[in-house]
Amino acid sequence: MVEKIRWGLLSTANINRRVIPAIRMSARGELTAVASRSQAKSDAYAAQWEIPQAFGSYEAMLESDAVDAVYIGLPNRLHAEWSIKAMRAGKHVLCEKPFALTLAEVDEMTAVSQQTGMKLAEAFMYRHHPQTKIVGEWVRNGRLGDIVLVRSHFSFKLENLANVRMIPELGGGSLWDVGVYPLSLAQFVMGGAPQQVWGRQWVGASSGVDESFAGQMDYGNGRVAQISSGFRTPFHTWAEIIGTNGRLTLNRPFIGLDERRQLLFYHPDDTIEEVRVPQQELYLGEIEDMHAAIFDDQPNYLTLAETRNHIRTVLALYESAQTGRVVHLA
Numbered sequence: 001m002v003e004k005i006r007w008g009l010l011s012t013a014n015i016n017r018r019v020i021p022a023i024r025m026s027a028r029g030e031l032t033a034v035a036s037r038s039q040a041k042s043d044a045y046a047a048q049w050e051i052p053q054a055f056g057s058y059e060a061m062l063e064s065d066a067v068d069a070v071y072i073g074l075p076n077r078l079h080a081e082w083s084i085k086a087m088r089a090g091k092h093v094l095c096e097k098p099f100a101l102t103l104a105e106v107d108e109m110t111a112v113s114q115q116t117g118m119k120l121a122e123a124f125m126y127r128h129h130p131q132t133k134i135v136g137e138w139v140r141n142g143r144l145g146d147i148v149l150v151r152s153h154f155s156f157k158l159e160n161l162a163n164v165r166m167i168p169e170l171g172g173g174s175l176w177d178v179g180v181y182p183l184s185l186a187q188f189v190m191g192g193a194p195q196q197v198w199g200r201q202w203v204g205a206s207s208g209v210d211e212s213f214a215g216q217m218d219y220g221n222g223r224v225a226q227i228s229s230g231f232r233t234p235f236h237t238w239a240e241i242i243g244t245n246g247r248l249t250l251n252r253p254f255i256g257l258d259e260r261r262q263l264l265f266y267h268p269d270d271t272i273e274e275v276r277v278p279q280q281e282l283y284l285g286e287i288e289d290m291h292a293a294i295f296d297d298q299p300n301y302l303t304l305a306e307t308r309n310h311i312r313t314v315l316a317l318y319e320s321a322q323t324g325r326v327v328h329l330a
C-alpha cells in the first residue's frame with residue numbers, strides 16, 4: 001500500500017481549482033497527474049498548477065500506475081461512464097455531483113465498486129463541512145423538536161449558452177446543477193427520500209434546459225421540503241429548517257469560507273442565537289473521507305444509498321414538472 005493516495009484529475013474542469021488545494025492540504029493525499037482530451041491543454045494545465053504528470057487522454061491516465069484515485073469533474077452526462085472505466089482500471093473514484101443521470105447508472109456504478117473493491121463516492125463537499133454536521137446533530141438530538149419544514153434555494157446568473165450547464169445533451173439544467181444542493185440538504189435533514197414530489201420548471205427557449213426550478217417534497221408525518229434553483233436570478237444560497245422547538249437559518253450554506261456565512265438558531269420565543277461553526281476548508285472533508293475509506297476501510301460518510309435517493313428524487317421532480325402531476329416515489 002502506498003503511503004499517500006496519488007490523485008489524478010480527470011479533465012481540466014473549472015471546479016478543479018477548488019479541489020487542488022484540498023488535496024494538497026490533506027494529510028494523506030498528493031496530486032500527481034491531470035488528464036485532458038488534448039495533450040497541449042493538459043501540459044499547459046499541469047504547468048499552471050505544478051502537477052507532475054500530464055496525460056493527453058483520460059484513458060492514458062487510467063492505464064498509468066502513477067495514480068491511485070481520480071477526481072471526476074466532467075460534465076454530468078459523462079460521470080457514470082468514466083467512473084466505471086476508472087474503477088475497472090483499478091482507481092478509486094470521487095465523482096462530482098450529480099453522481100449520475102439515471103438510476104440504472106447509479107446501480108451500475110455501485111455494482112462495479114462492489115465487484116472491483118474500488119471506493120466510490122459522490123463529491124458533495126458541503127456535507128463534510130462542520131456547519132452541516134452541526135445541523136445534522138441538532139436534528140438527530142431533537143434540539144429543534146419535530147422537523148416540519150425545510151426550505152432552501154440556490155441560484156446564480158448564467159447566460160452563456162456554451163456552458164455545460166446549458167446543454168441538455170451533457171446533463172444541463174438548474175435542478176441537476178445547483179438544485180441538488182437544497183434537495184440533498186432536505187434529504188439529510190429528513191433522513192431519506194420523500195414519499196411524493198411536485199415540481200415546476202421554466203425551460204429556456206434557447207438552452208432547452210430548466211433555467212429555474214421549484215419543487216415540493218412530502219416526507220410524510222407532516223414533514224415537507226420546498227426547494228428552488230435557477231440560472232436566471234443573481235447569486236443566492238440559503239436554507240431554513242423549521243421544527244416544533246425552533247428553527248435554524250443557514251446563510252450561504254453551500255459555499256466556501258466566507259465571513260457572511262452564518263448559522264442562526266431562533267428560539268421558540270424568537271430570540272436569536274448565533275451558533276459557532278469551526279472553520280474548515282470546504283473541499284477538504286470529501287478528500288479526507290476518501291483517504292479514510294481507502295486506507296482505513298471506513299465506509300464513506302455520504303453513502304451510495306443516500307446518493308441513489310438524491311438521483312431518484314431529482315428524476316421524480318423532473319417527471320412531475322414535465323407531466324404536471326404529483327409523482328409518488330416507489
Ligand SMILES: NC(=O)c1ccc[n+]([C@@H]2O[C@H](COP(=O)([O-])OP(=O)(O)OC[C@H]3O[C@@H](n4cnc5c(N)ncnc54)[C@H](OP(=O)(O)O)[C@@H]3O)[C@@H](O)[C@H]2O)c1
Pocket residue numbers: 011012013014015016018035036037038041072073074075076078096097098123124125164170177
Ligand atoms: N462541488 C462543487 O462545488 C462544484 C462546483 C462546480 C461544478 N461542479 C460539478 O463539476 C462538474 C464540472 O463542472 P465545471 O463547471 O467545472 O465544468 P467545466 O469547467 O466545463 O469542465 C468540464 C470539463 O470536462 C471535460 N469535457 C469532456 N467532455 C466534454 C464535453 N463534451 N464538453 C465540455 N467539456 C468536456 C473538459 O476537460 P478537458 O477539455 O480537459 O478534457 C472540461 O474542462 C459538473 O458535474 C458540476 O456539477 C461541482
